[in-house]
Amino acid sequence: MNPQTIREGYNFAYLDEQTKRMIRRALLKAVAIPGYQVPFGGREMPMPYGWGTGGMQVTAAVIGQNDCLKVIDQGADDTTNAVSIRAFFRDLTGVKTTERTEEATLIQTRHRIPEKPLQAGQVLVYQVPIPEPLRFIEPSEVETRKMHALEDYGVMHIKLYEDIAQFGHIATAYAYPVLVNGRYVMDPSPIPKFDNPKMDNSPALQLFGAGREKRIYAIPPYTDVKSLDFEDHPFEVQTWKQCCAICGSTESFLDEVIMDDQGAHEFICSDTDYCRERMASQEMPV
Amino acid sequence: MNSIALQAGFKDAVTDAQQVFRSLLKVMSEPGVIEQLDQSGALETLCPAAFSTCLALLDSTTRIWLAESFNSDSVSKNLSFHTGCHLTRDLSEADFVLCRADQLPALDQLKLGSAEYPDRGCTLLVQVAQLSDMALPGATQLTLQGPGIPDQRSLSVVSLPTTLISYLTARPDPFPLGLDIVLLADNVATAIPRTTRVEVN
Ligand SMILES: [Zn+2]
Numbered sequence: 382m383n384p385q386t387i388r389e390g391y392n393f394a395y396l397d398e399q400t401k402r403m404i405r406r407a408l409l410k411a412v413a414i415p416g417y418q419v420p421f422g423g424r425e426m427p428m429p430y431g432w433g434t435g436g437m438q439v440t441a442a443v444i445g446q447n448d449c450l451k452v453i454d455q456g457a458d459d460t461t462n463a464v465s466i467r468a469f470f471r472d473l474t475g476v477k478t479t480e481r482t483e484e485a486t487l488i489q490t491r492h493r494i495p496e497k498p499l500q501a502g503q504v505l506v507y508q509v510p511i512p513e514p515l516r517f518i519e520p521s522e523v524e525t526r527k528m529h530a531l532e533d534y535g536v537m538h539i540k541l542y543e544d545i546a547q548f549g550h551i552a553t554a555y556a557y558p559v560l561v562n563g564r565y566v567m568d569p570s571p572i573p574k575f576d577n578p579k580m581d582n583s584p585a586l587q588l589f590g591a592g593r594e595k596r597i598y599a600i601p602p603y604t605d606v607k608s609l610d611f612e613d614h615p616f617e618v619q620t621w622k623q624c625c626a627i628c629g630s631t632e633s634f635l636d637e638v639i640m641d642d643q644g645a646h647e648f649i650c651s652d653t654d655y656c657r658e659r660m661a662s663q664e665m666p667v
Numbered sequence: 668m669n670s671i672a673l674q675a676g677f678k679d680a681v682t683d684a685q686q687v688f689r690s691l692l693k694v695m696s697e698p699g700v701i702e703q704l705d706q707s708g709a710l711e712t713l714c715p716a717a718f719s720t721c722l723a724l725l726d727s728t729t730r731i732w733l734a735e736s737f738n739s740d741s742v743s744k745n746l747s748f749h750t751g752c753h754l755t756r757d758l759s760e761a762d763f764v765l766c767r768a769d770q771l772p773a774l775d776q777l778k779l780g781s782a783e784y785p786d787r788g789c790t791l792l793v794q795v796a797q798l799s800d801m802a803l804p805g806a807t808q809l810t811l812q813g814p815g816i817p818d819q820r821s822l823s824v825v826s827l828p829t830t831l832i833s834y835l836t837a838r839p840d841p842f843p844l845g846l847d848i849v850l851l852a853d854n855v856a857t858a859i860p861r862t863t864r865v866e867v868n
Contacts, residue, residue, distance in 0.1 A: 392681075393681045393682075393685075398680065398681065398684065399726055401684070401685075401688075402684070402723070402724065402726050403728065405688045405691075405692075405723070405724065406724060406729075407786070408692060409691060409695050409724075409790070409847070410788075410847070411786070412692065412695050412696040412815075412860070413695055413847040413860035413862065414785055414786060414843050414862070415814050415862065417785060417786065417843060419786045420784075442688075443688075443689070443692070444685075445682070445686060445689060446682060446685075526783040526784070527783060529783075530781075530782035530783045531782075562814050564842065565843075582817075584817075586692070586696050599696070600814075601696035601697065601814045601815035601862075602696060602697060602817075603697075603814065603815055603817045604814040605814075
């Protein structure tokens with residue numbers, strides 16, 4: 382750490398110690414009850430909701446001098462959101478930052494899980510807009526708490542089955558609900574369902590922060606995470622006929638991009654670090 | 668009036684608290700893993716790991732219950748001074764219970780939370796004689812399974828009380844209820860949260 386780089390007059394990682402302690406106690410309960418949403422008394426962050434204030438509060442409570450931080454938004458390290466959050470923590474902690482997944486000890490993300498498999502010891506912090514997977518059917522928190530307590534998840538299956546009746550397949554493609562440790566139905570945040578299998582038995586610790594609703598939840602490493610499905614309609618991830626127009630990958634999550642005003646389009650990796658590294662290894666002289 | 672000597676807490680309150688928390692997060696999310704925890708010294712009979720845990724987690728919004736041997740003027744004054752925590756004699760309202768292995772309170776008196784709010788349950792901090800991932804002579808050898816554990820993990824605990832062993836193997840409170848237990852020995856710590864299935868070898 383280089384203390385010179387830390388902005389003066391601010392607490393380490395912005396939050397005061399009492400707020401960090403409260404979030405830390407919530408995090409310890411969250412990992413002890415995988416998939417369960419722990420309420421916490423969140424504080425305002427100097428960024429608007431929708432910018433990942435829940436994820437930022439979790440990161441602020443977790444981050445230490447020895448961490449190396451990566452921040453991604455839709456898989457990219459260079460969007461305004463990712464750049465701002467990374468600069469915020471760099472200026473208020475002095476920690477090292479990186480764009481390389483394997484170098485990071487702490488990764489804050491919105492909407493993606495990196496393509497490169499995460500390792501033991503890494504912590505992935507998700508920014509969550511709506512933490513309650515049952516909210517679409519039940520607006521009352523008292524009722525959704527009761528449903529979780531009773532494992533009353535029939536409505537979730539009905540919702541998915543309505544998809545099948547209407548479209549012939551499960552149309553839910555983002556924030557696809559999962560069952561954690563065989564007990565709690567959990568919203569994985571708006572990641573593509575392509576990423577859901579990466580959550581299952583990951584060696585990394587996964588933490589989720591919702592700023593507006595002030596909820597924290599977690600998946601410890603090596604924990605069963607199953608995407609909800611039906612015997613006759615098993616869970617499937619997105620696939621593409623195309624490969625990445627830049628690196629040629631056929632195994633990554635692809636974004637469709639418009640190339641010109643004639644409407645020509647291409648598909649490229651949403652994970653910029655993954656794509657760049659594949660390109661670099663292809664350019665290397667043999 | 669006797670004056671009570673104040674002991675030093677963390678050297679660097681911000682950094683030390685963060686490091687202790689990261690170790691606790693590690694052991695709570697990977698049960699049976701043993702982490703070094705010595706960011707503070709001992710406080711009387713409280714080992715460094717126990718005192719460090721208190722310094723990192725307690726404040727004026729938390730209530731702690733201390734077992735008899737820890738409930739001295741010096742310990743309570745120091746904990747109040749450094750953290751501002753409330754000491755309670757009512758087990759059922761304690762957020763944290765701190766005890767030596769041979770002074771375990773009645774576990775069925777501890778706060779459990781509810782099915783809607785299982786996070787409101789008590790965290791039980793137990794100071795034991797020794798912890799190791801290798802079989803220690805005279806120790807209780809545990810095999811742990813569950814979230815945070817690939818396959819299974821061995822944990823060897825010297826002076827693990829029989830009532831705690833029976834609690835862990837019987838799990839009388841069905842999940843999501845249950846006690847989350849942190850074991851502290853000298854300058855190391857591990858945890859056995861409510862999700863861990865425990866077998867005694
Ligand atoms: Zn690519």
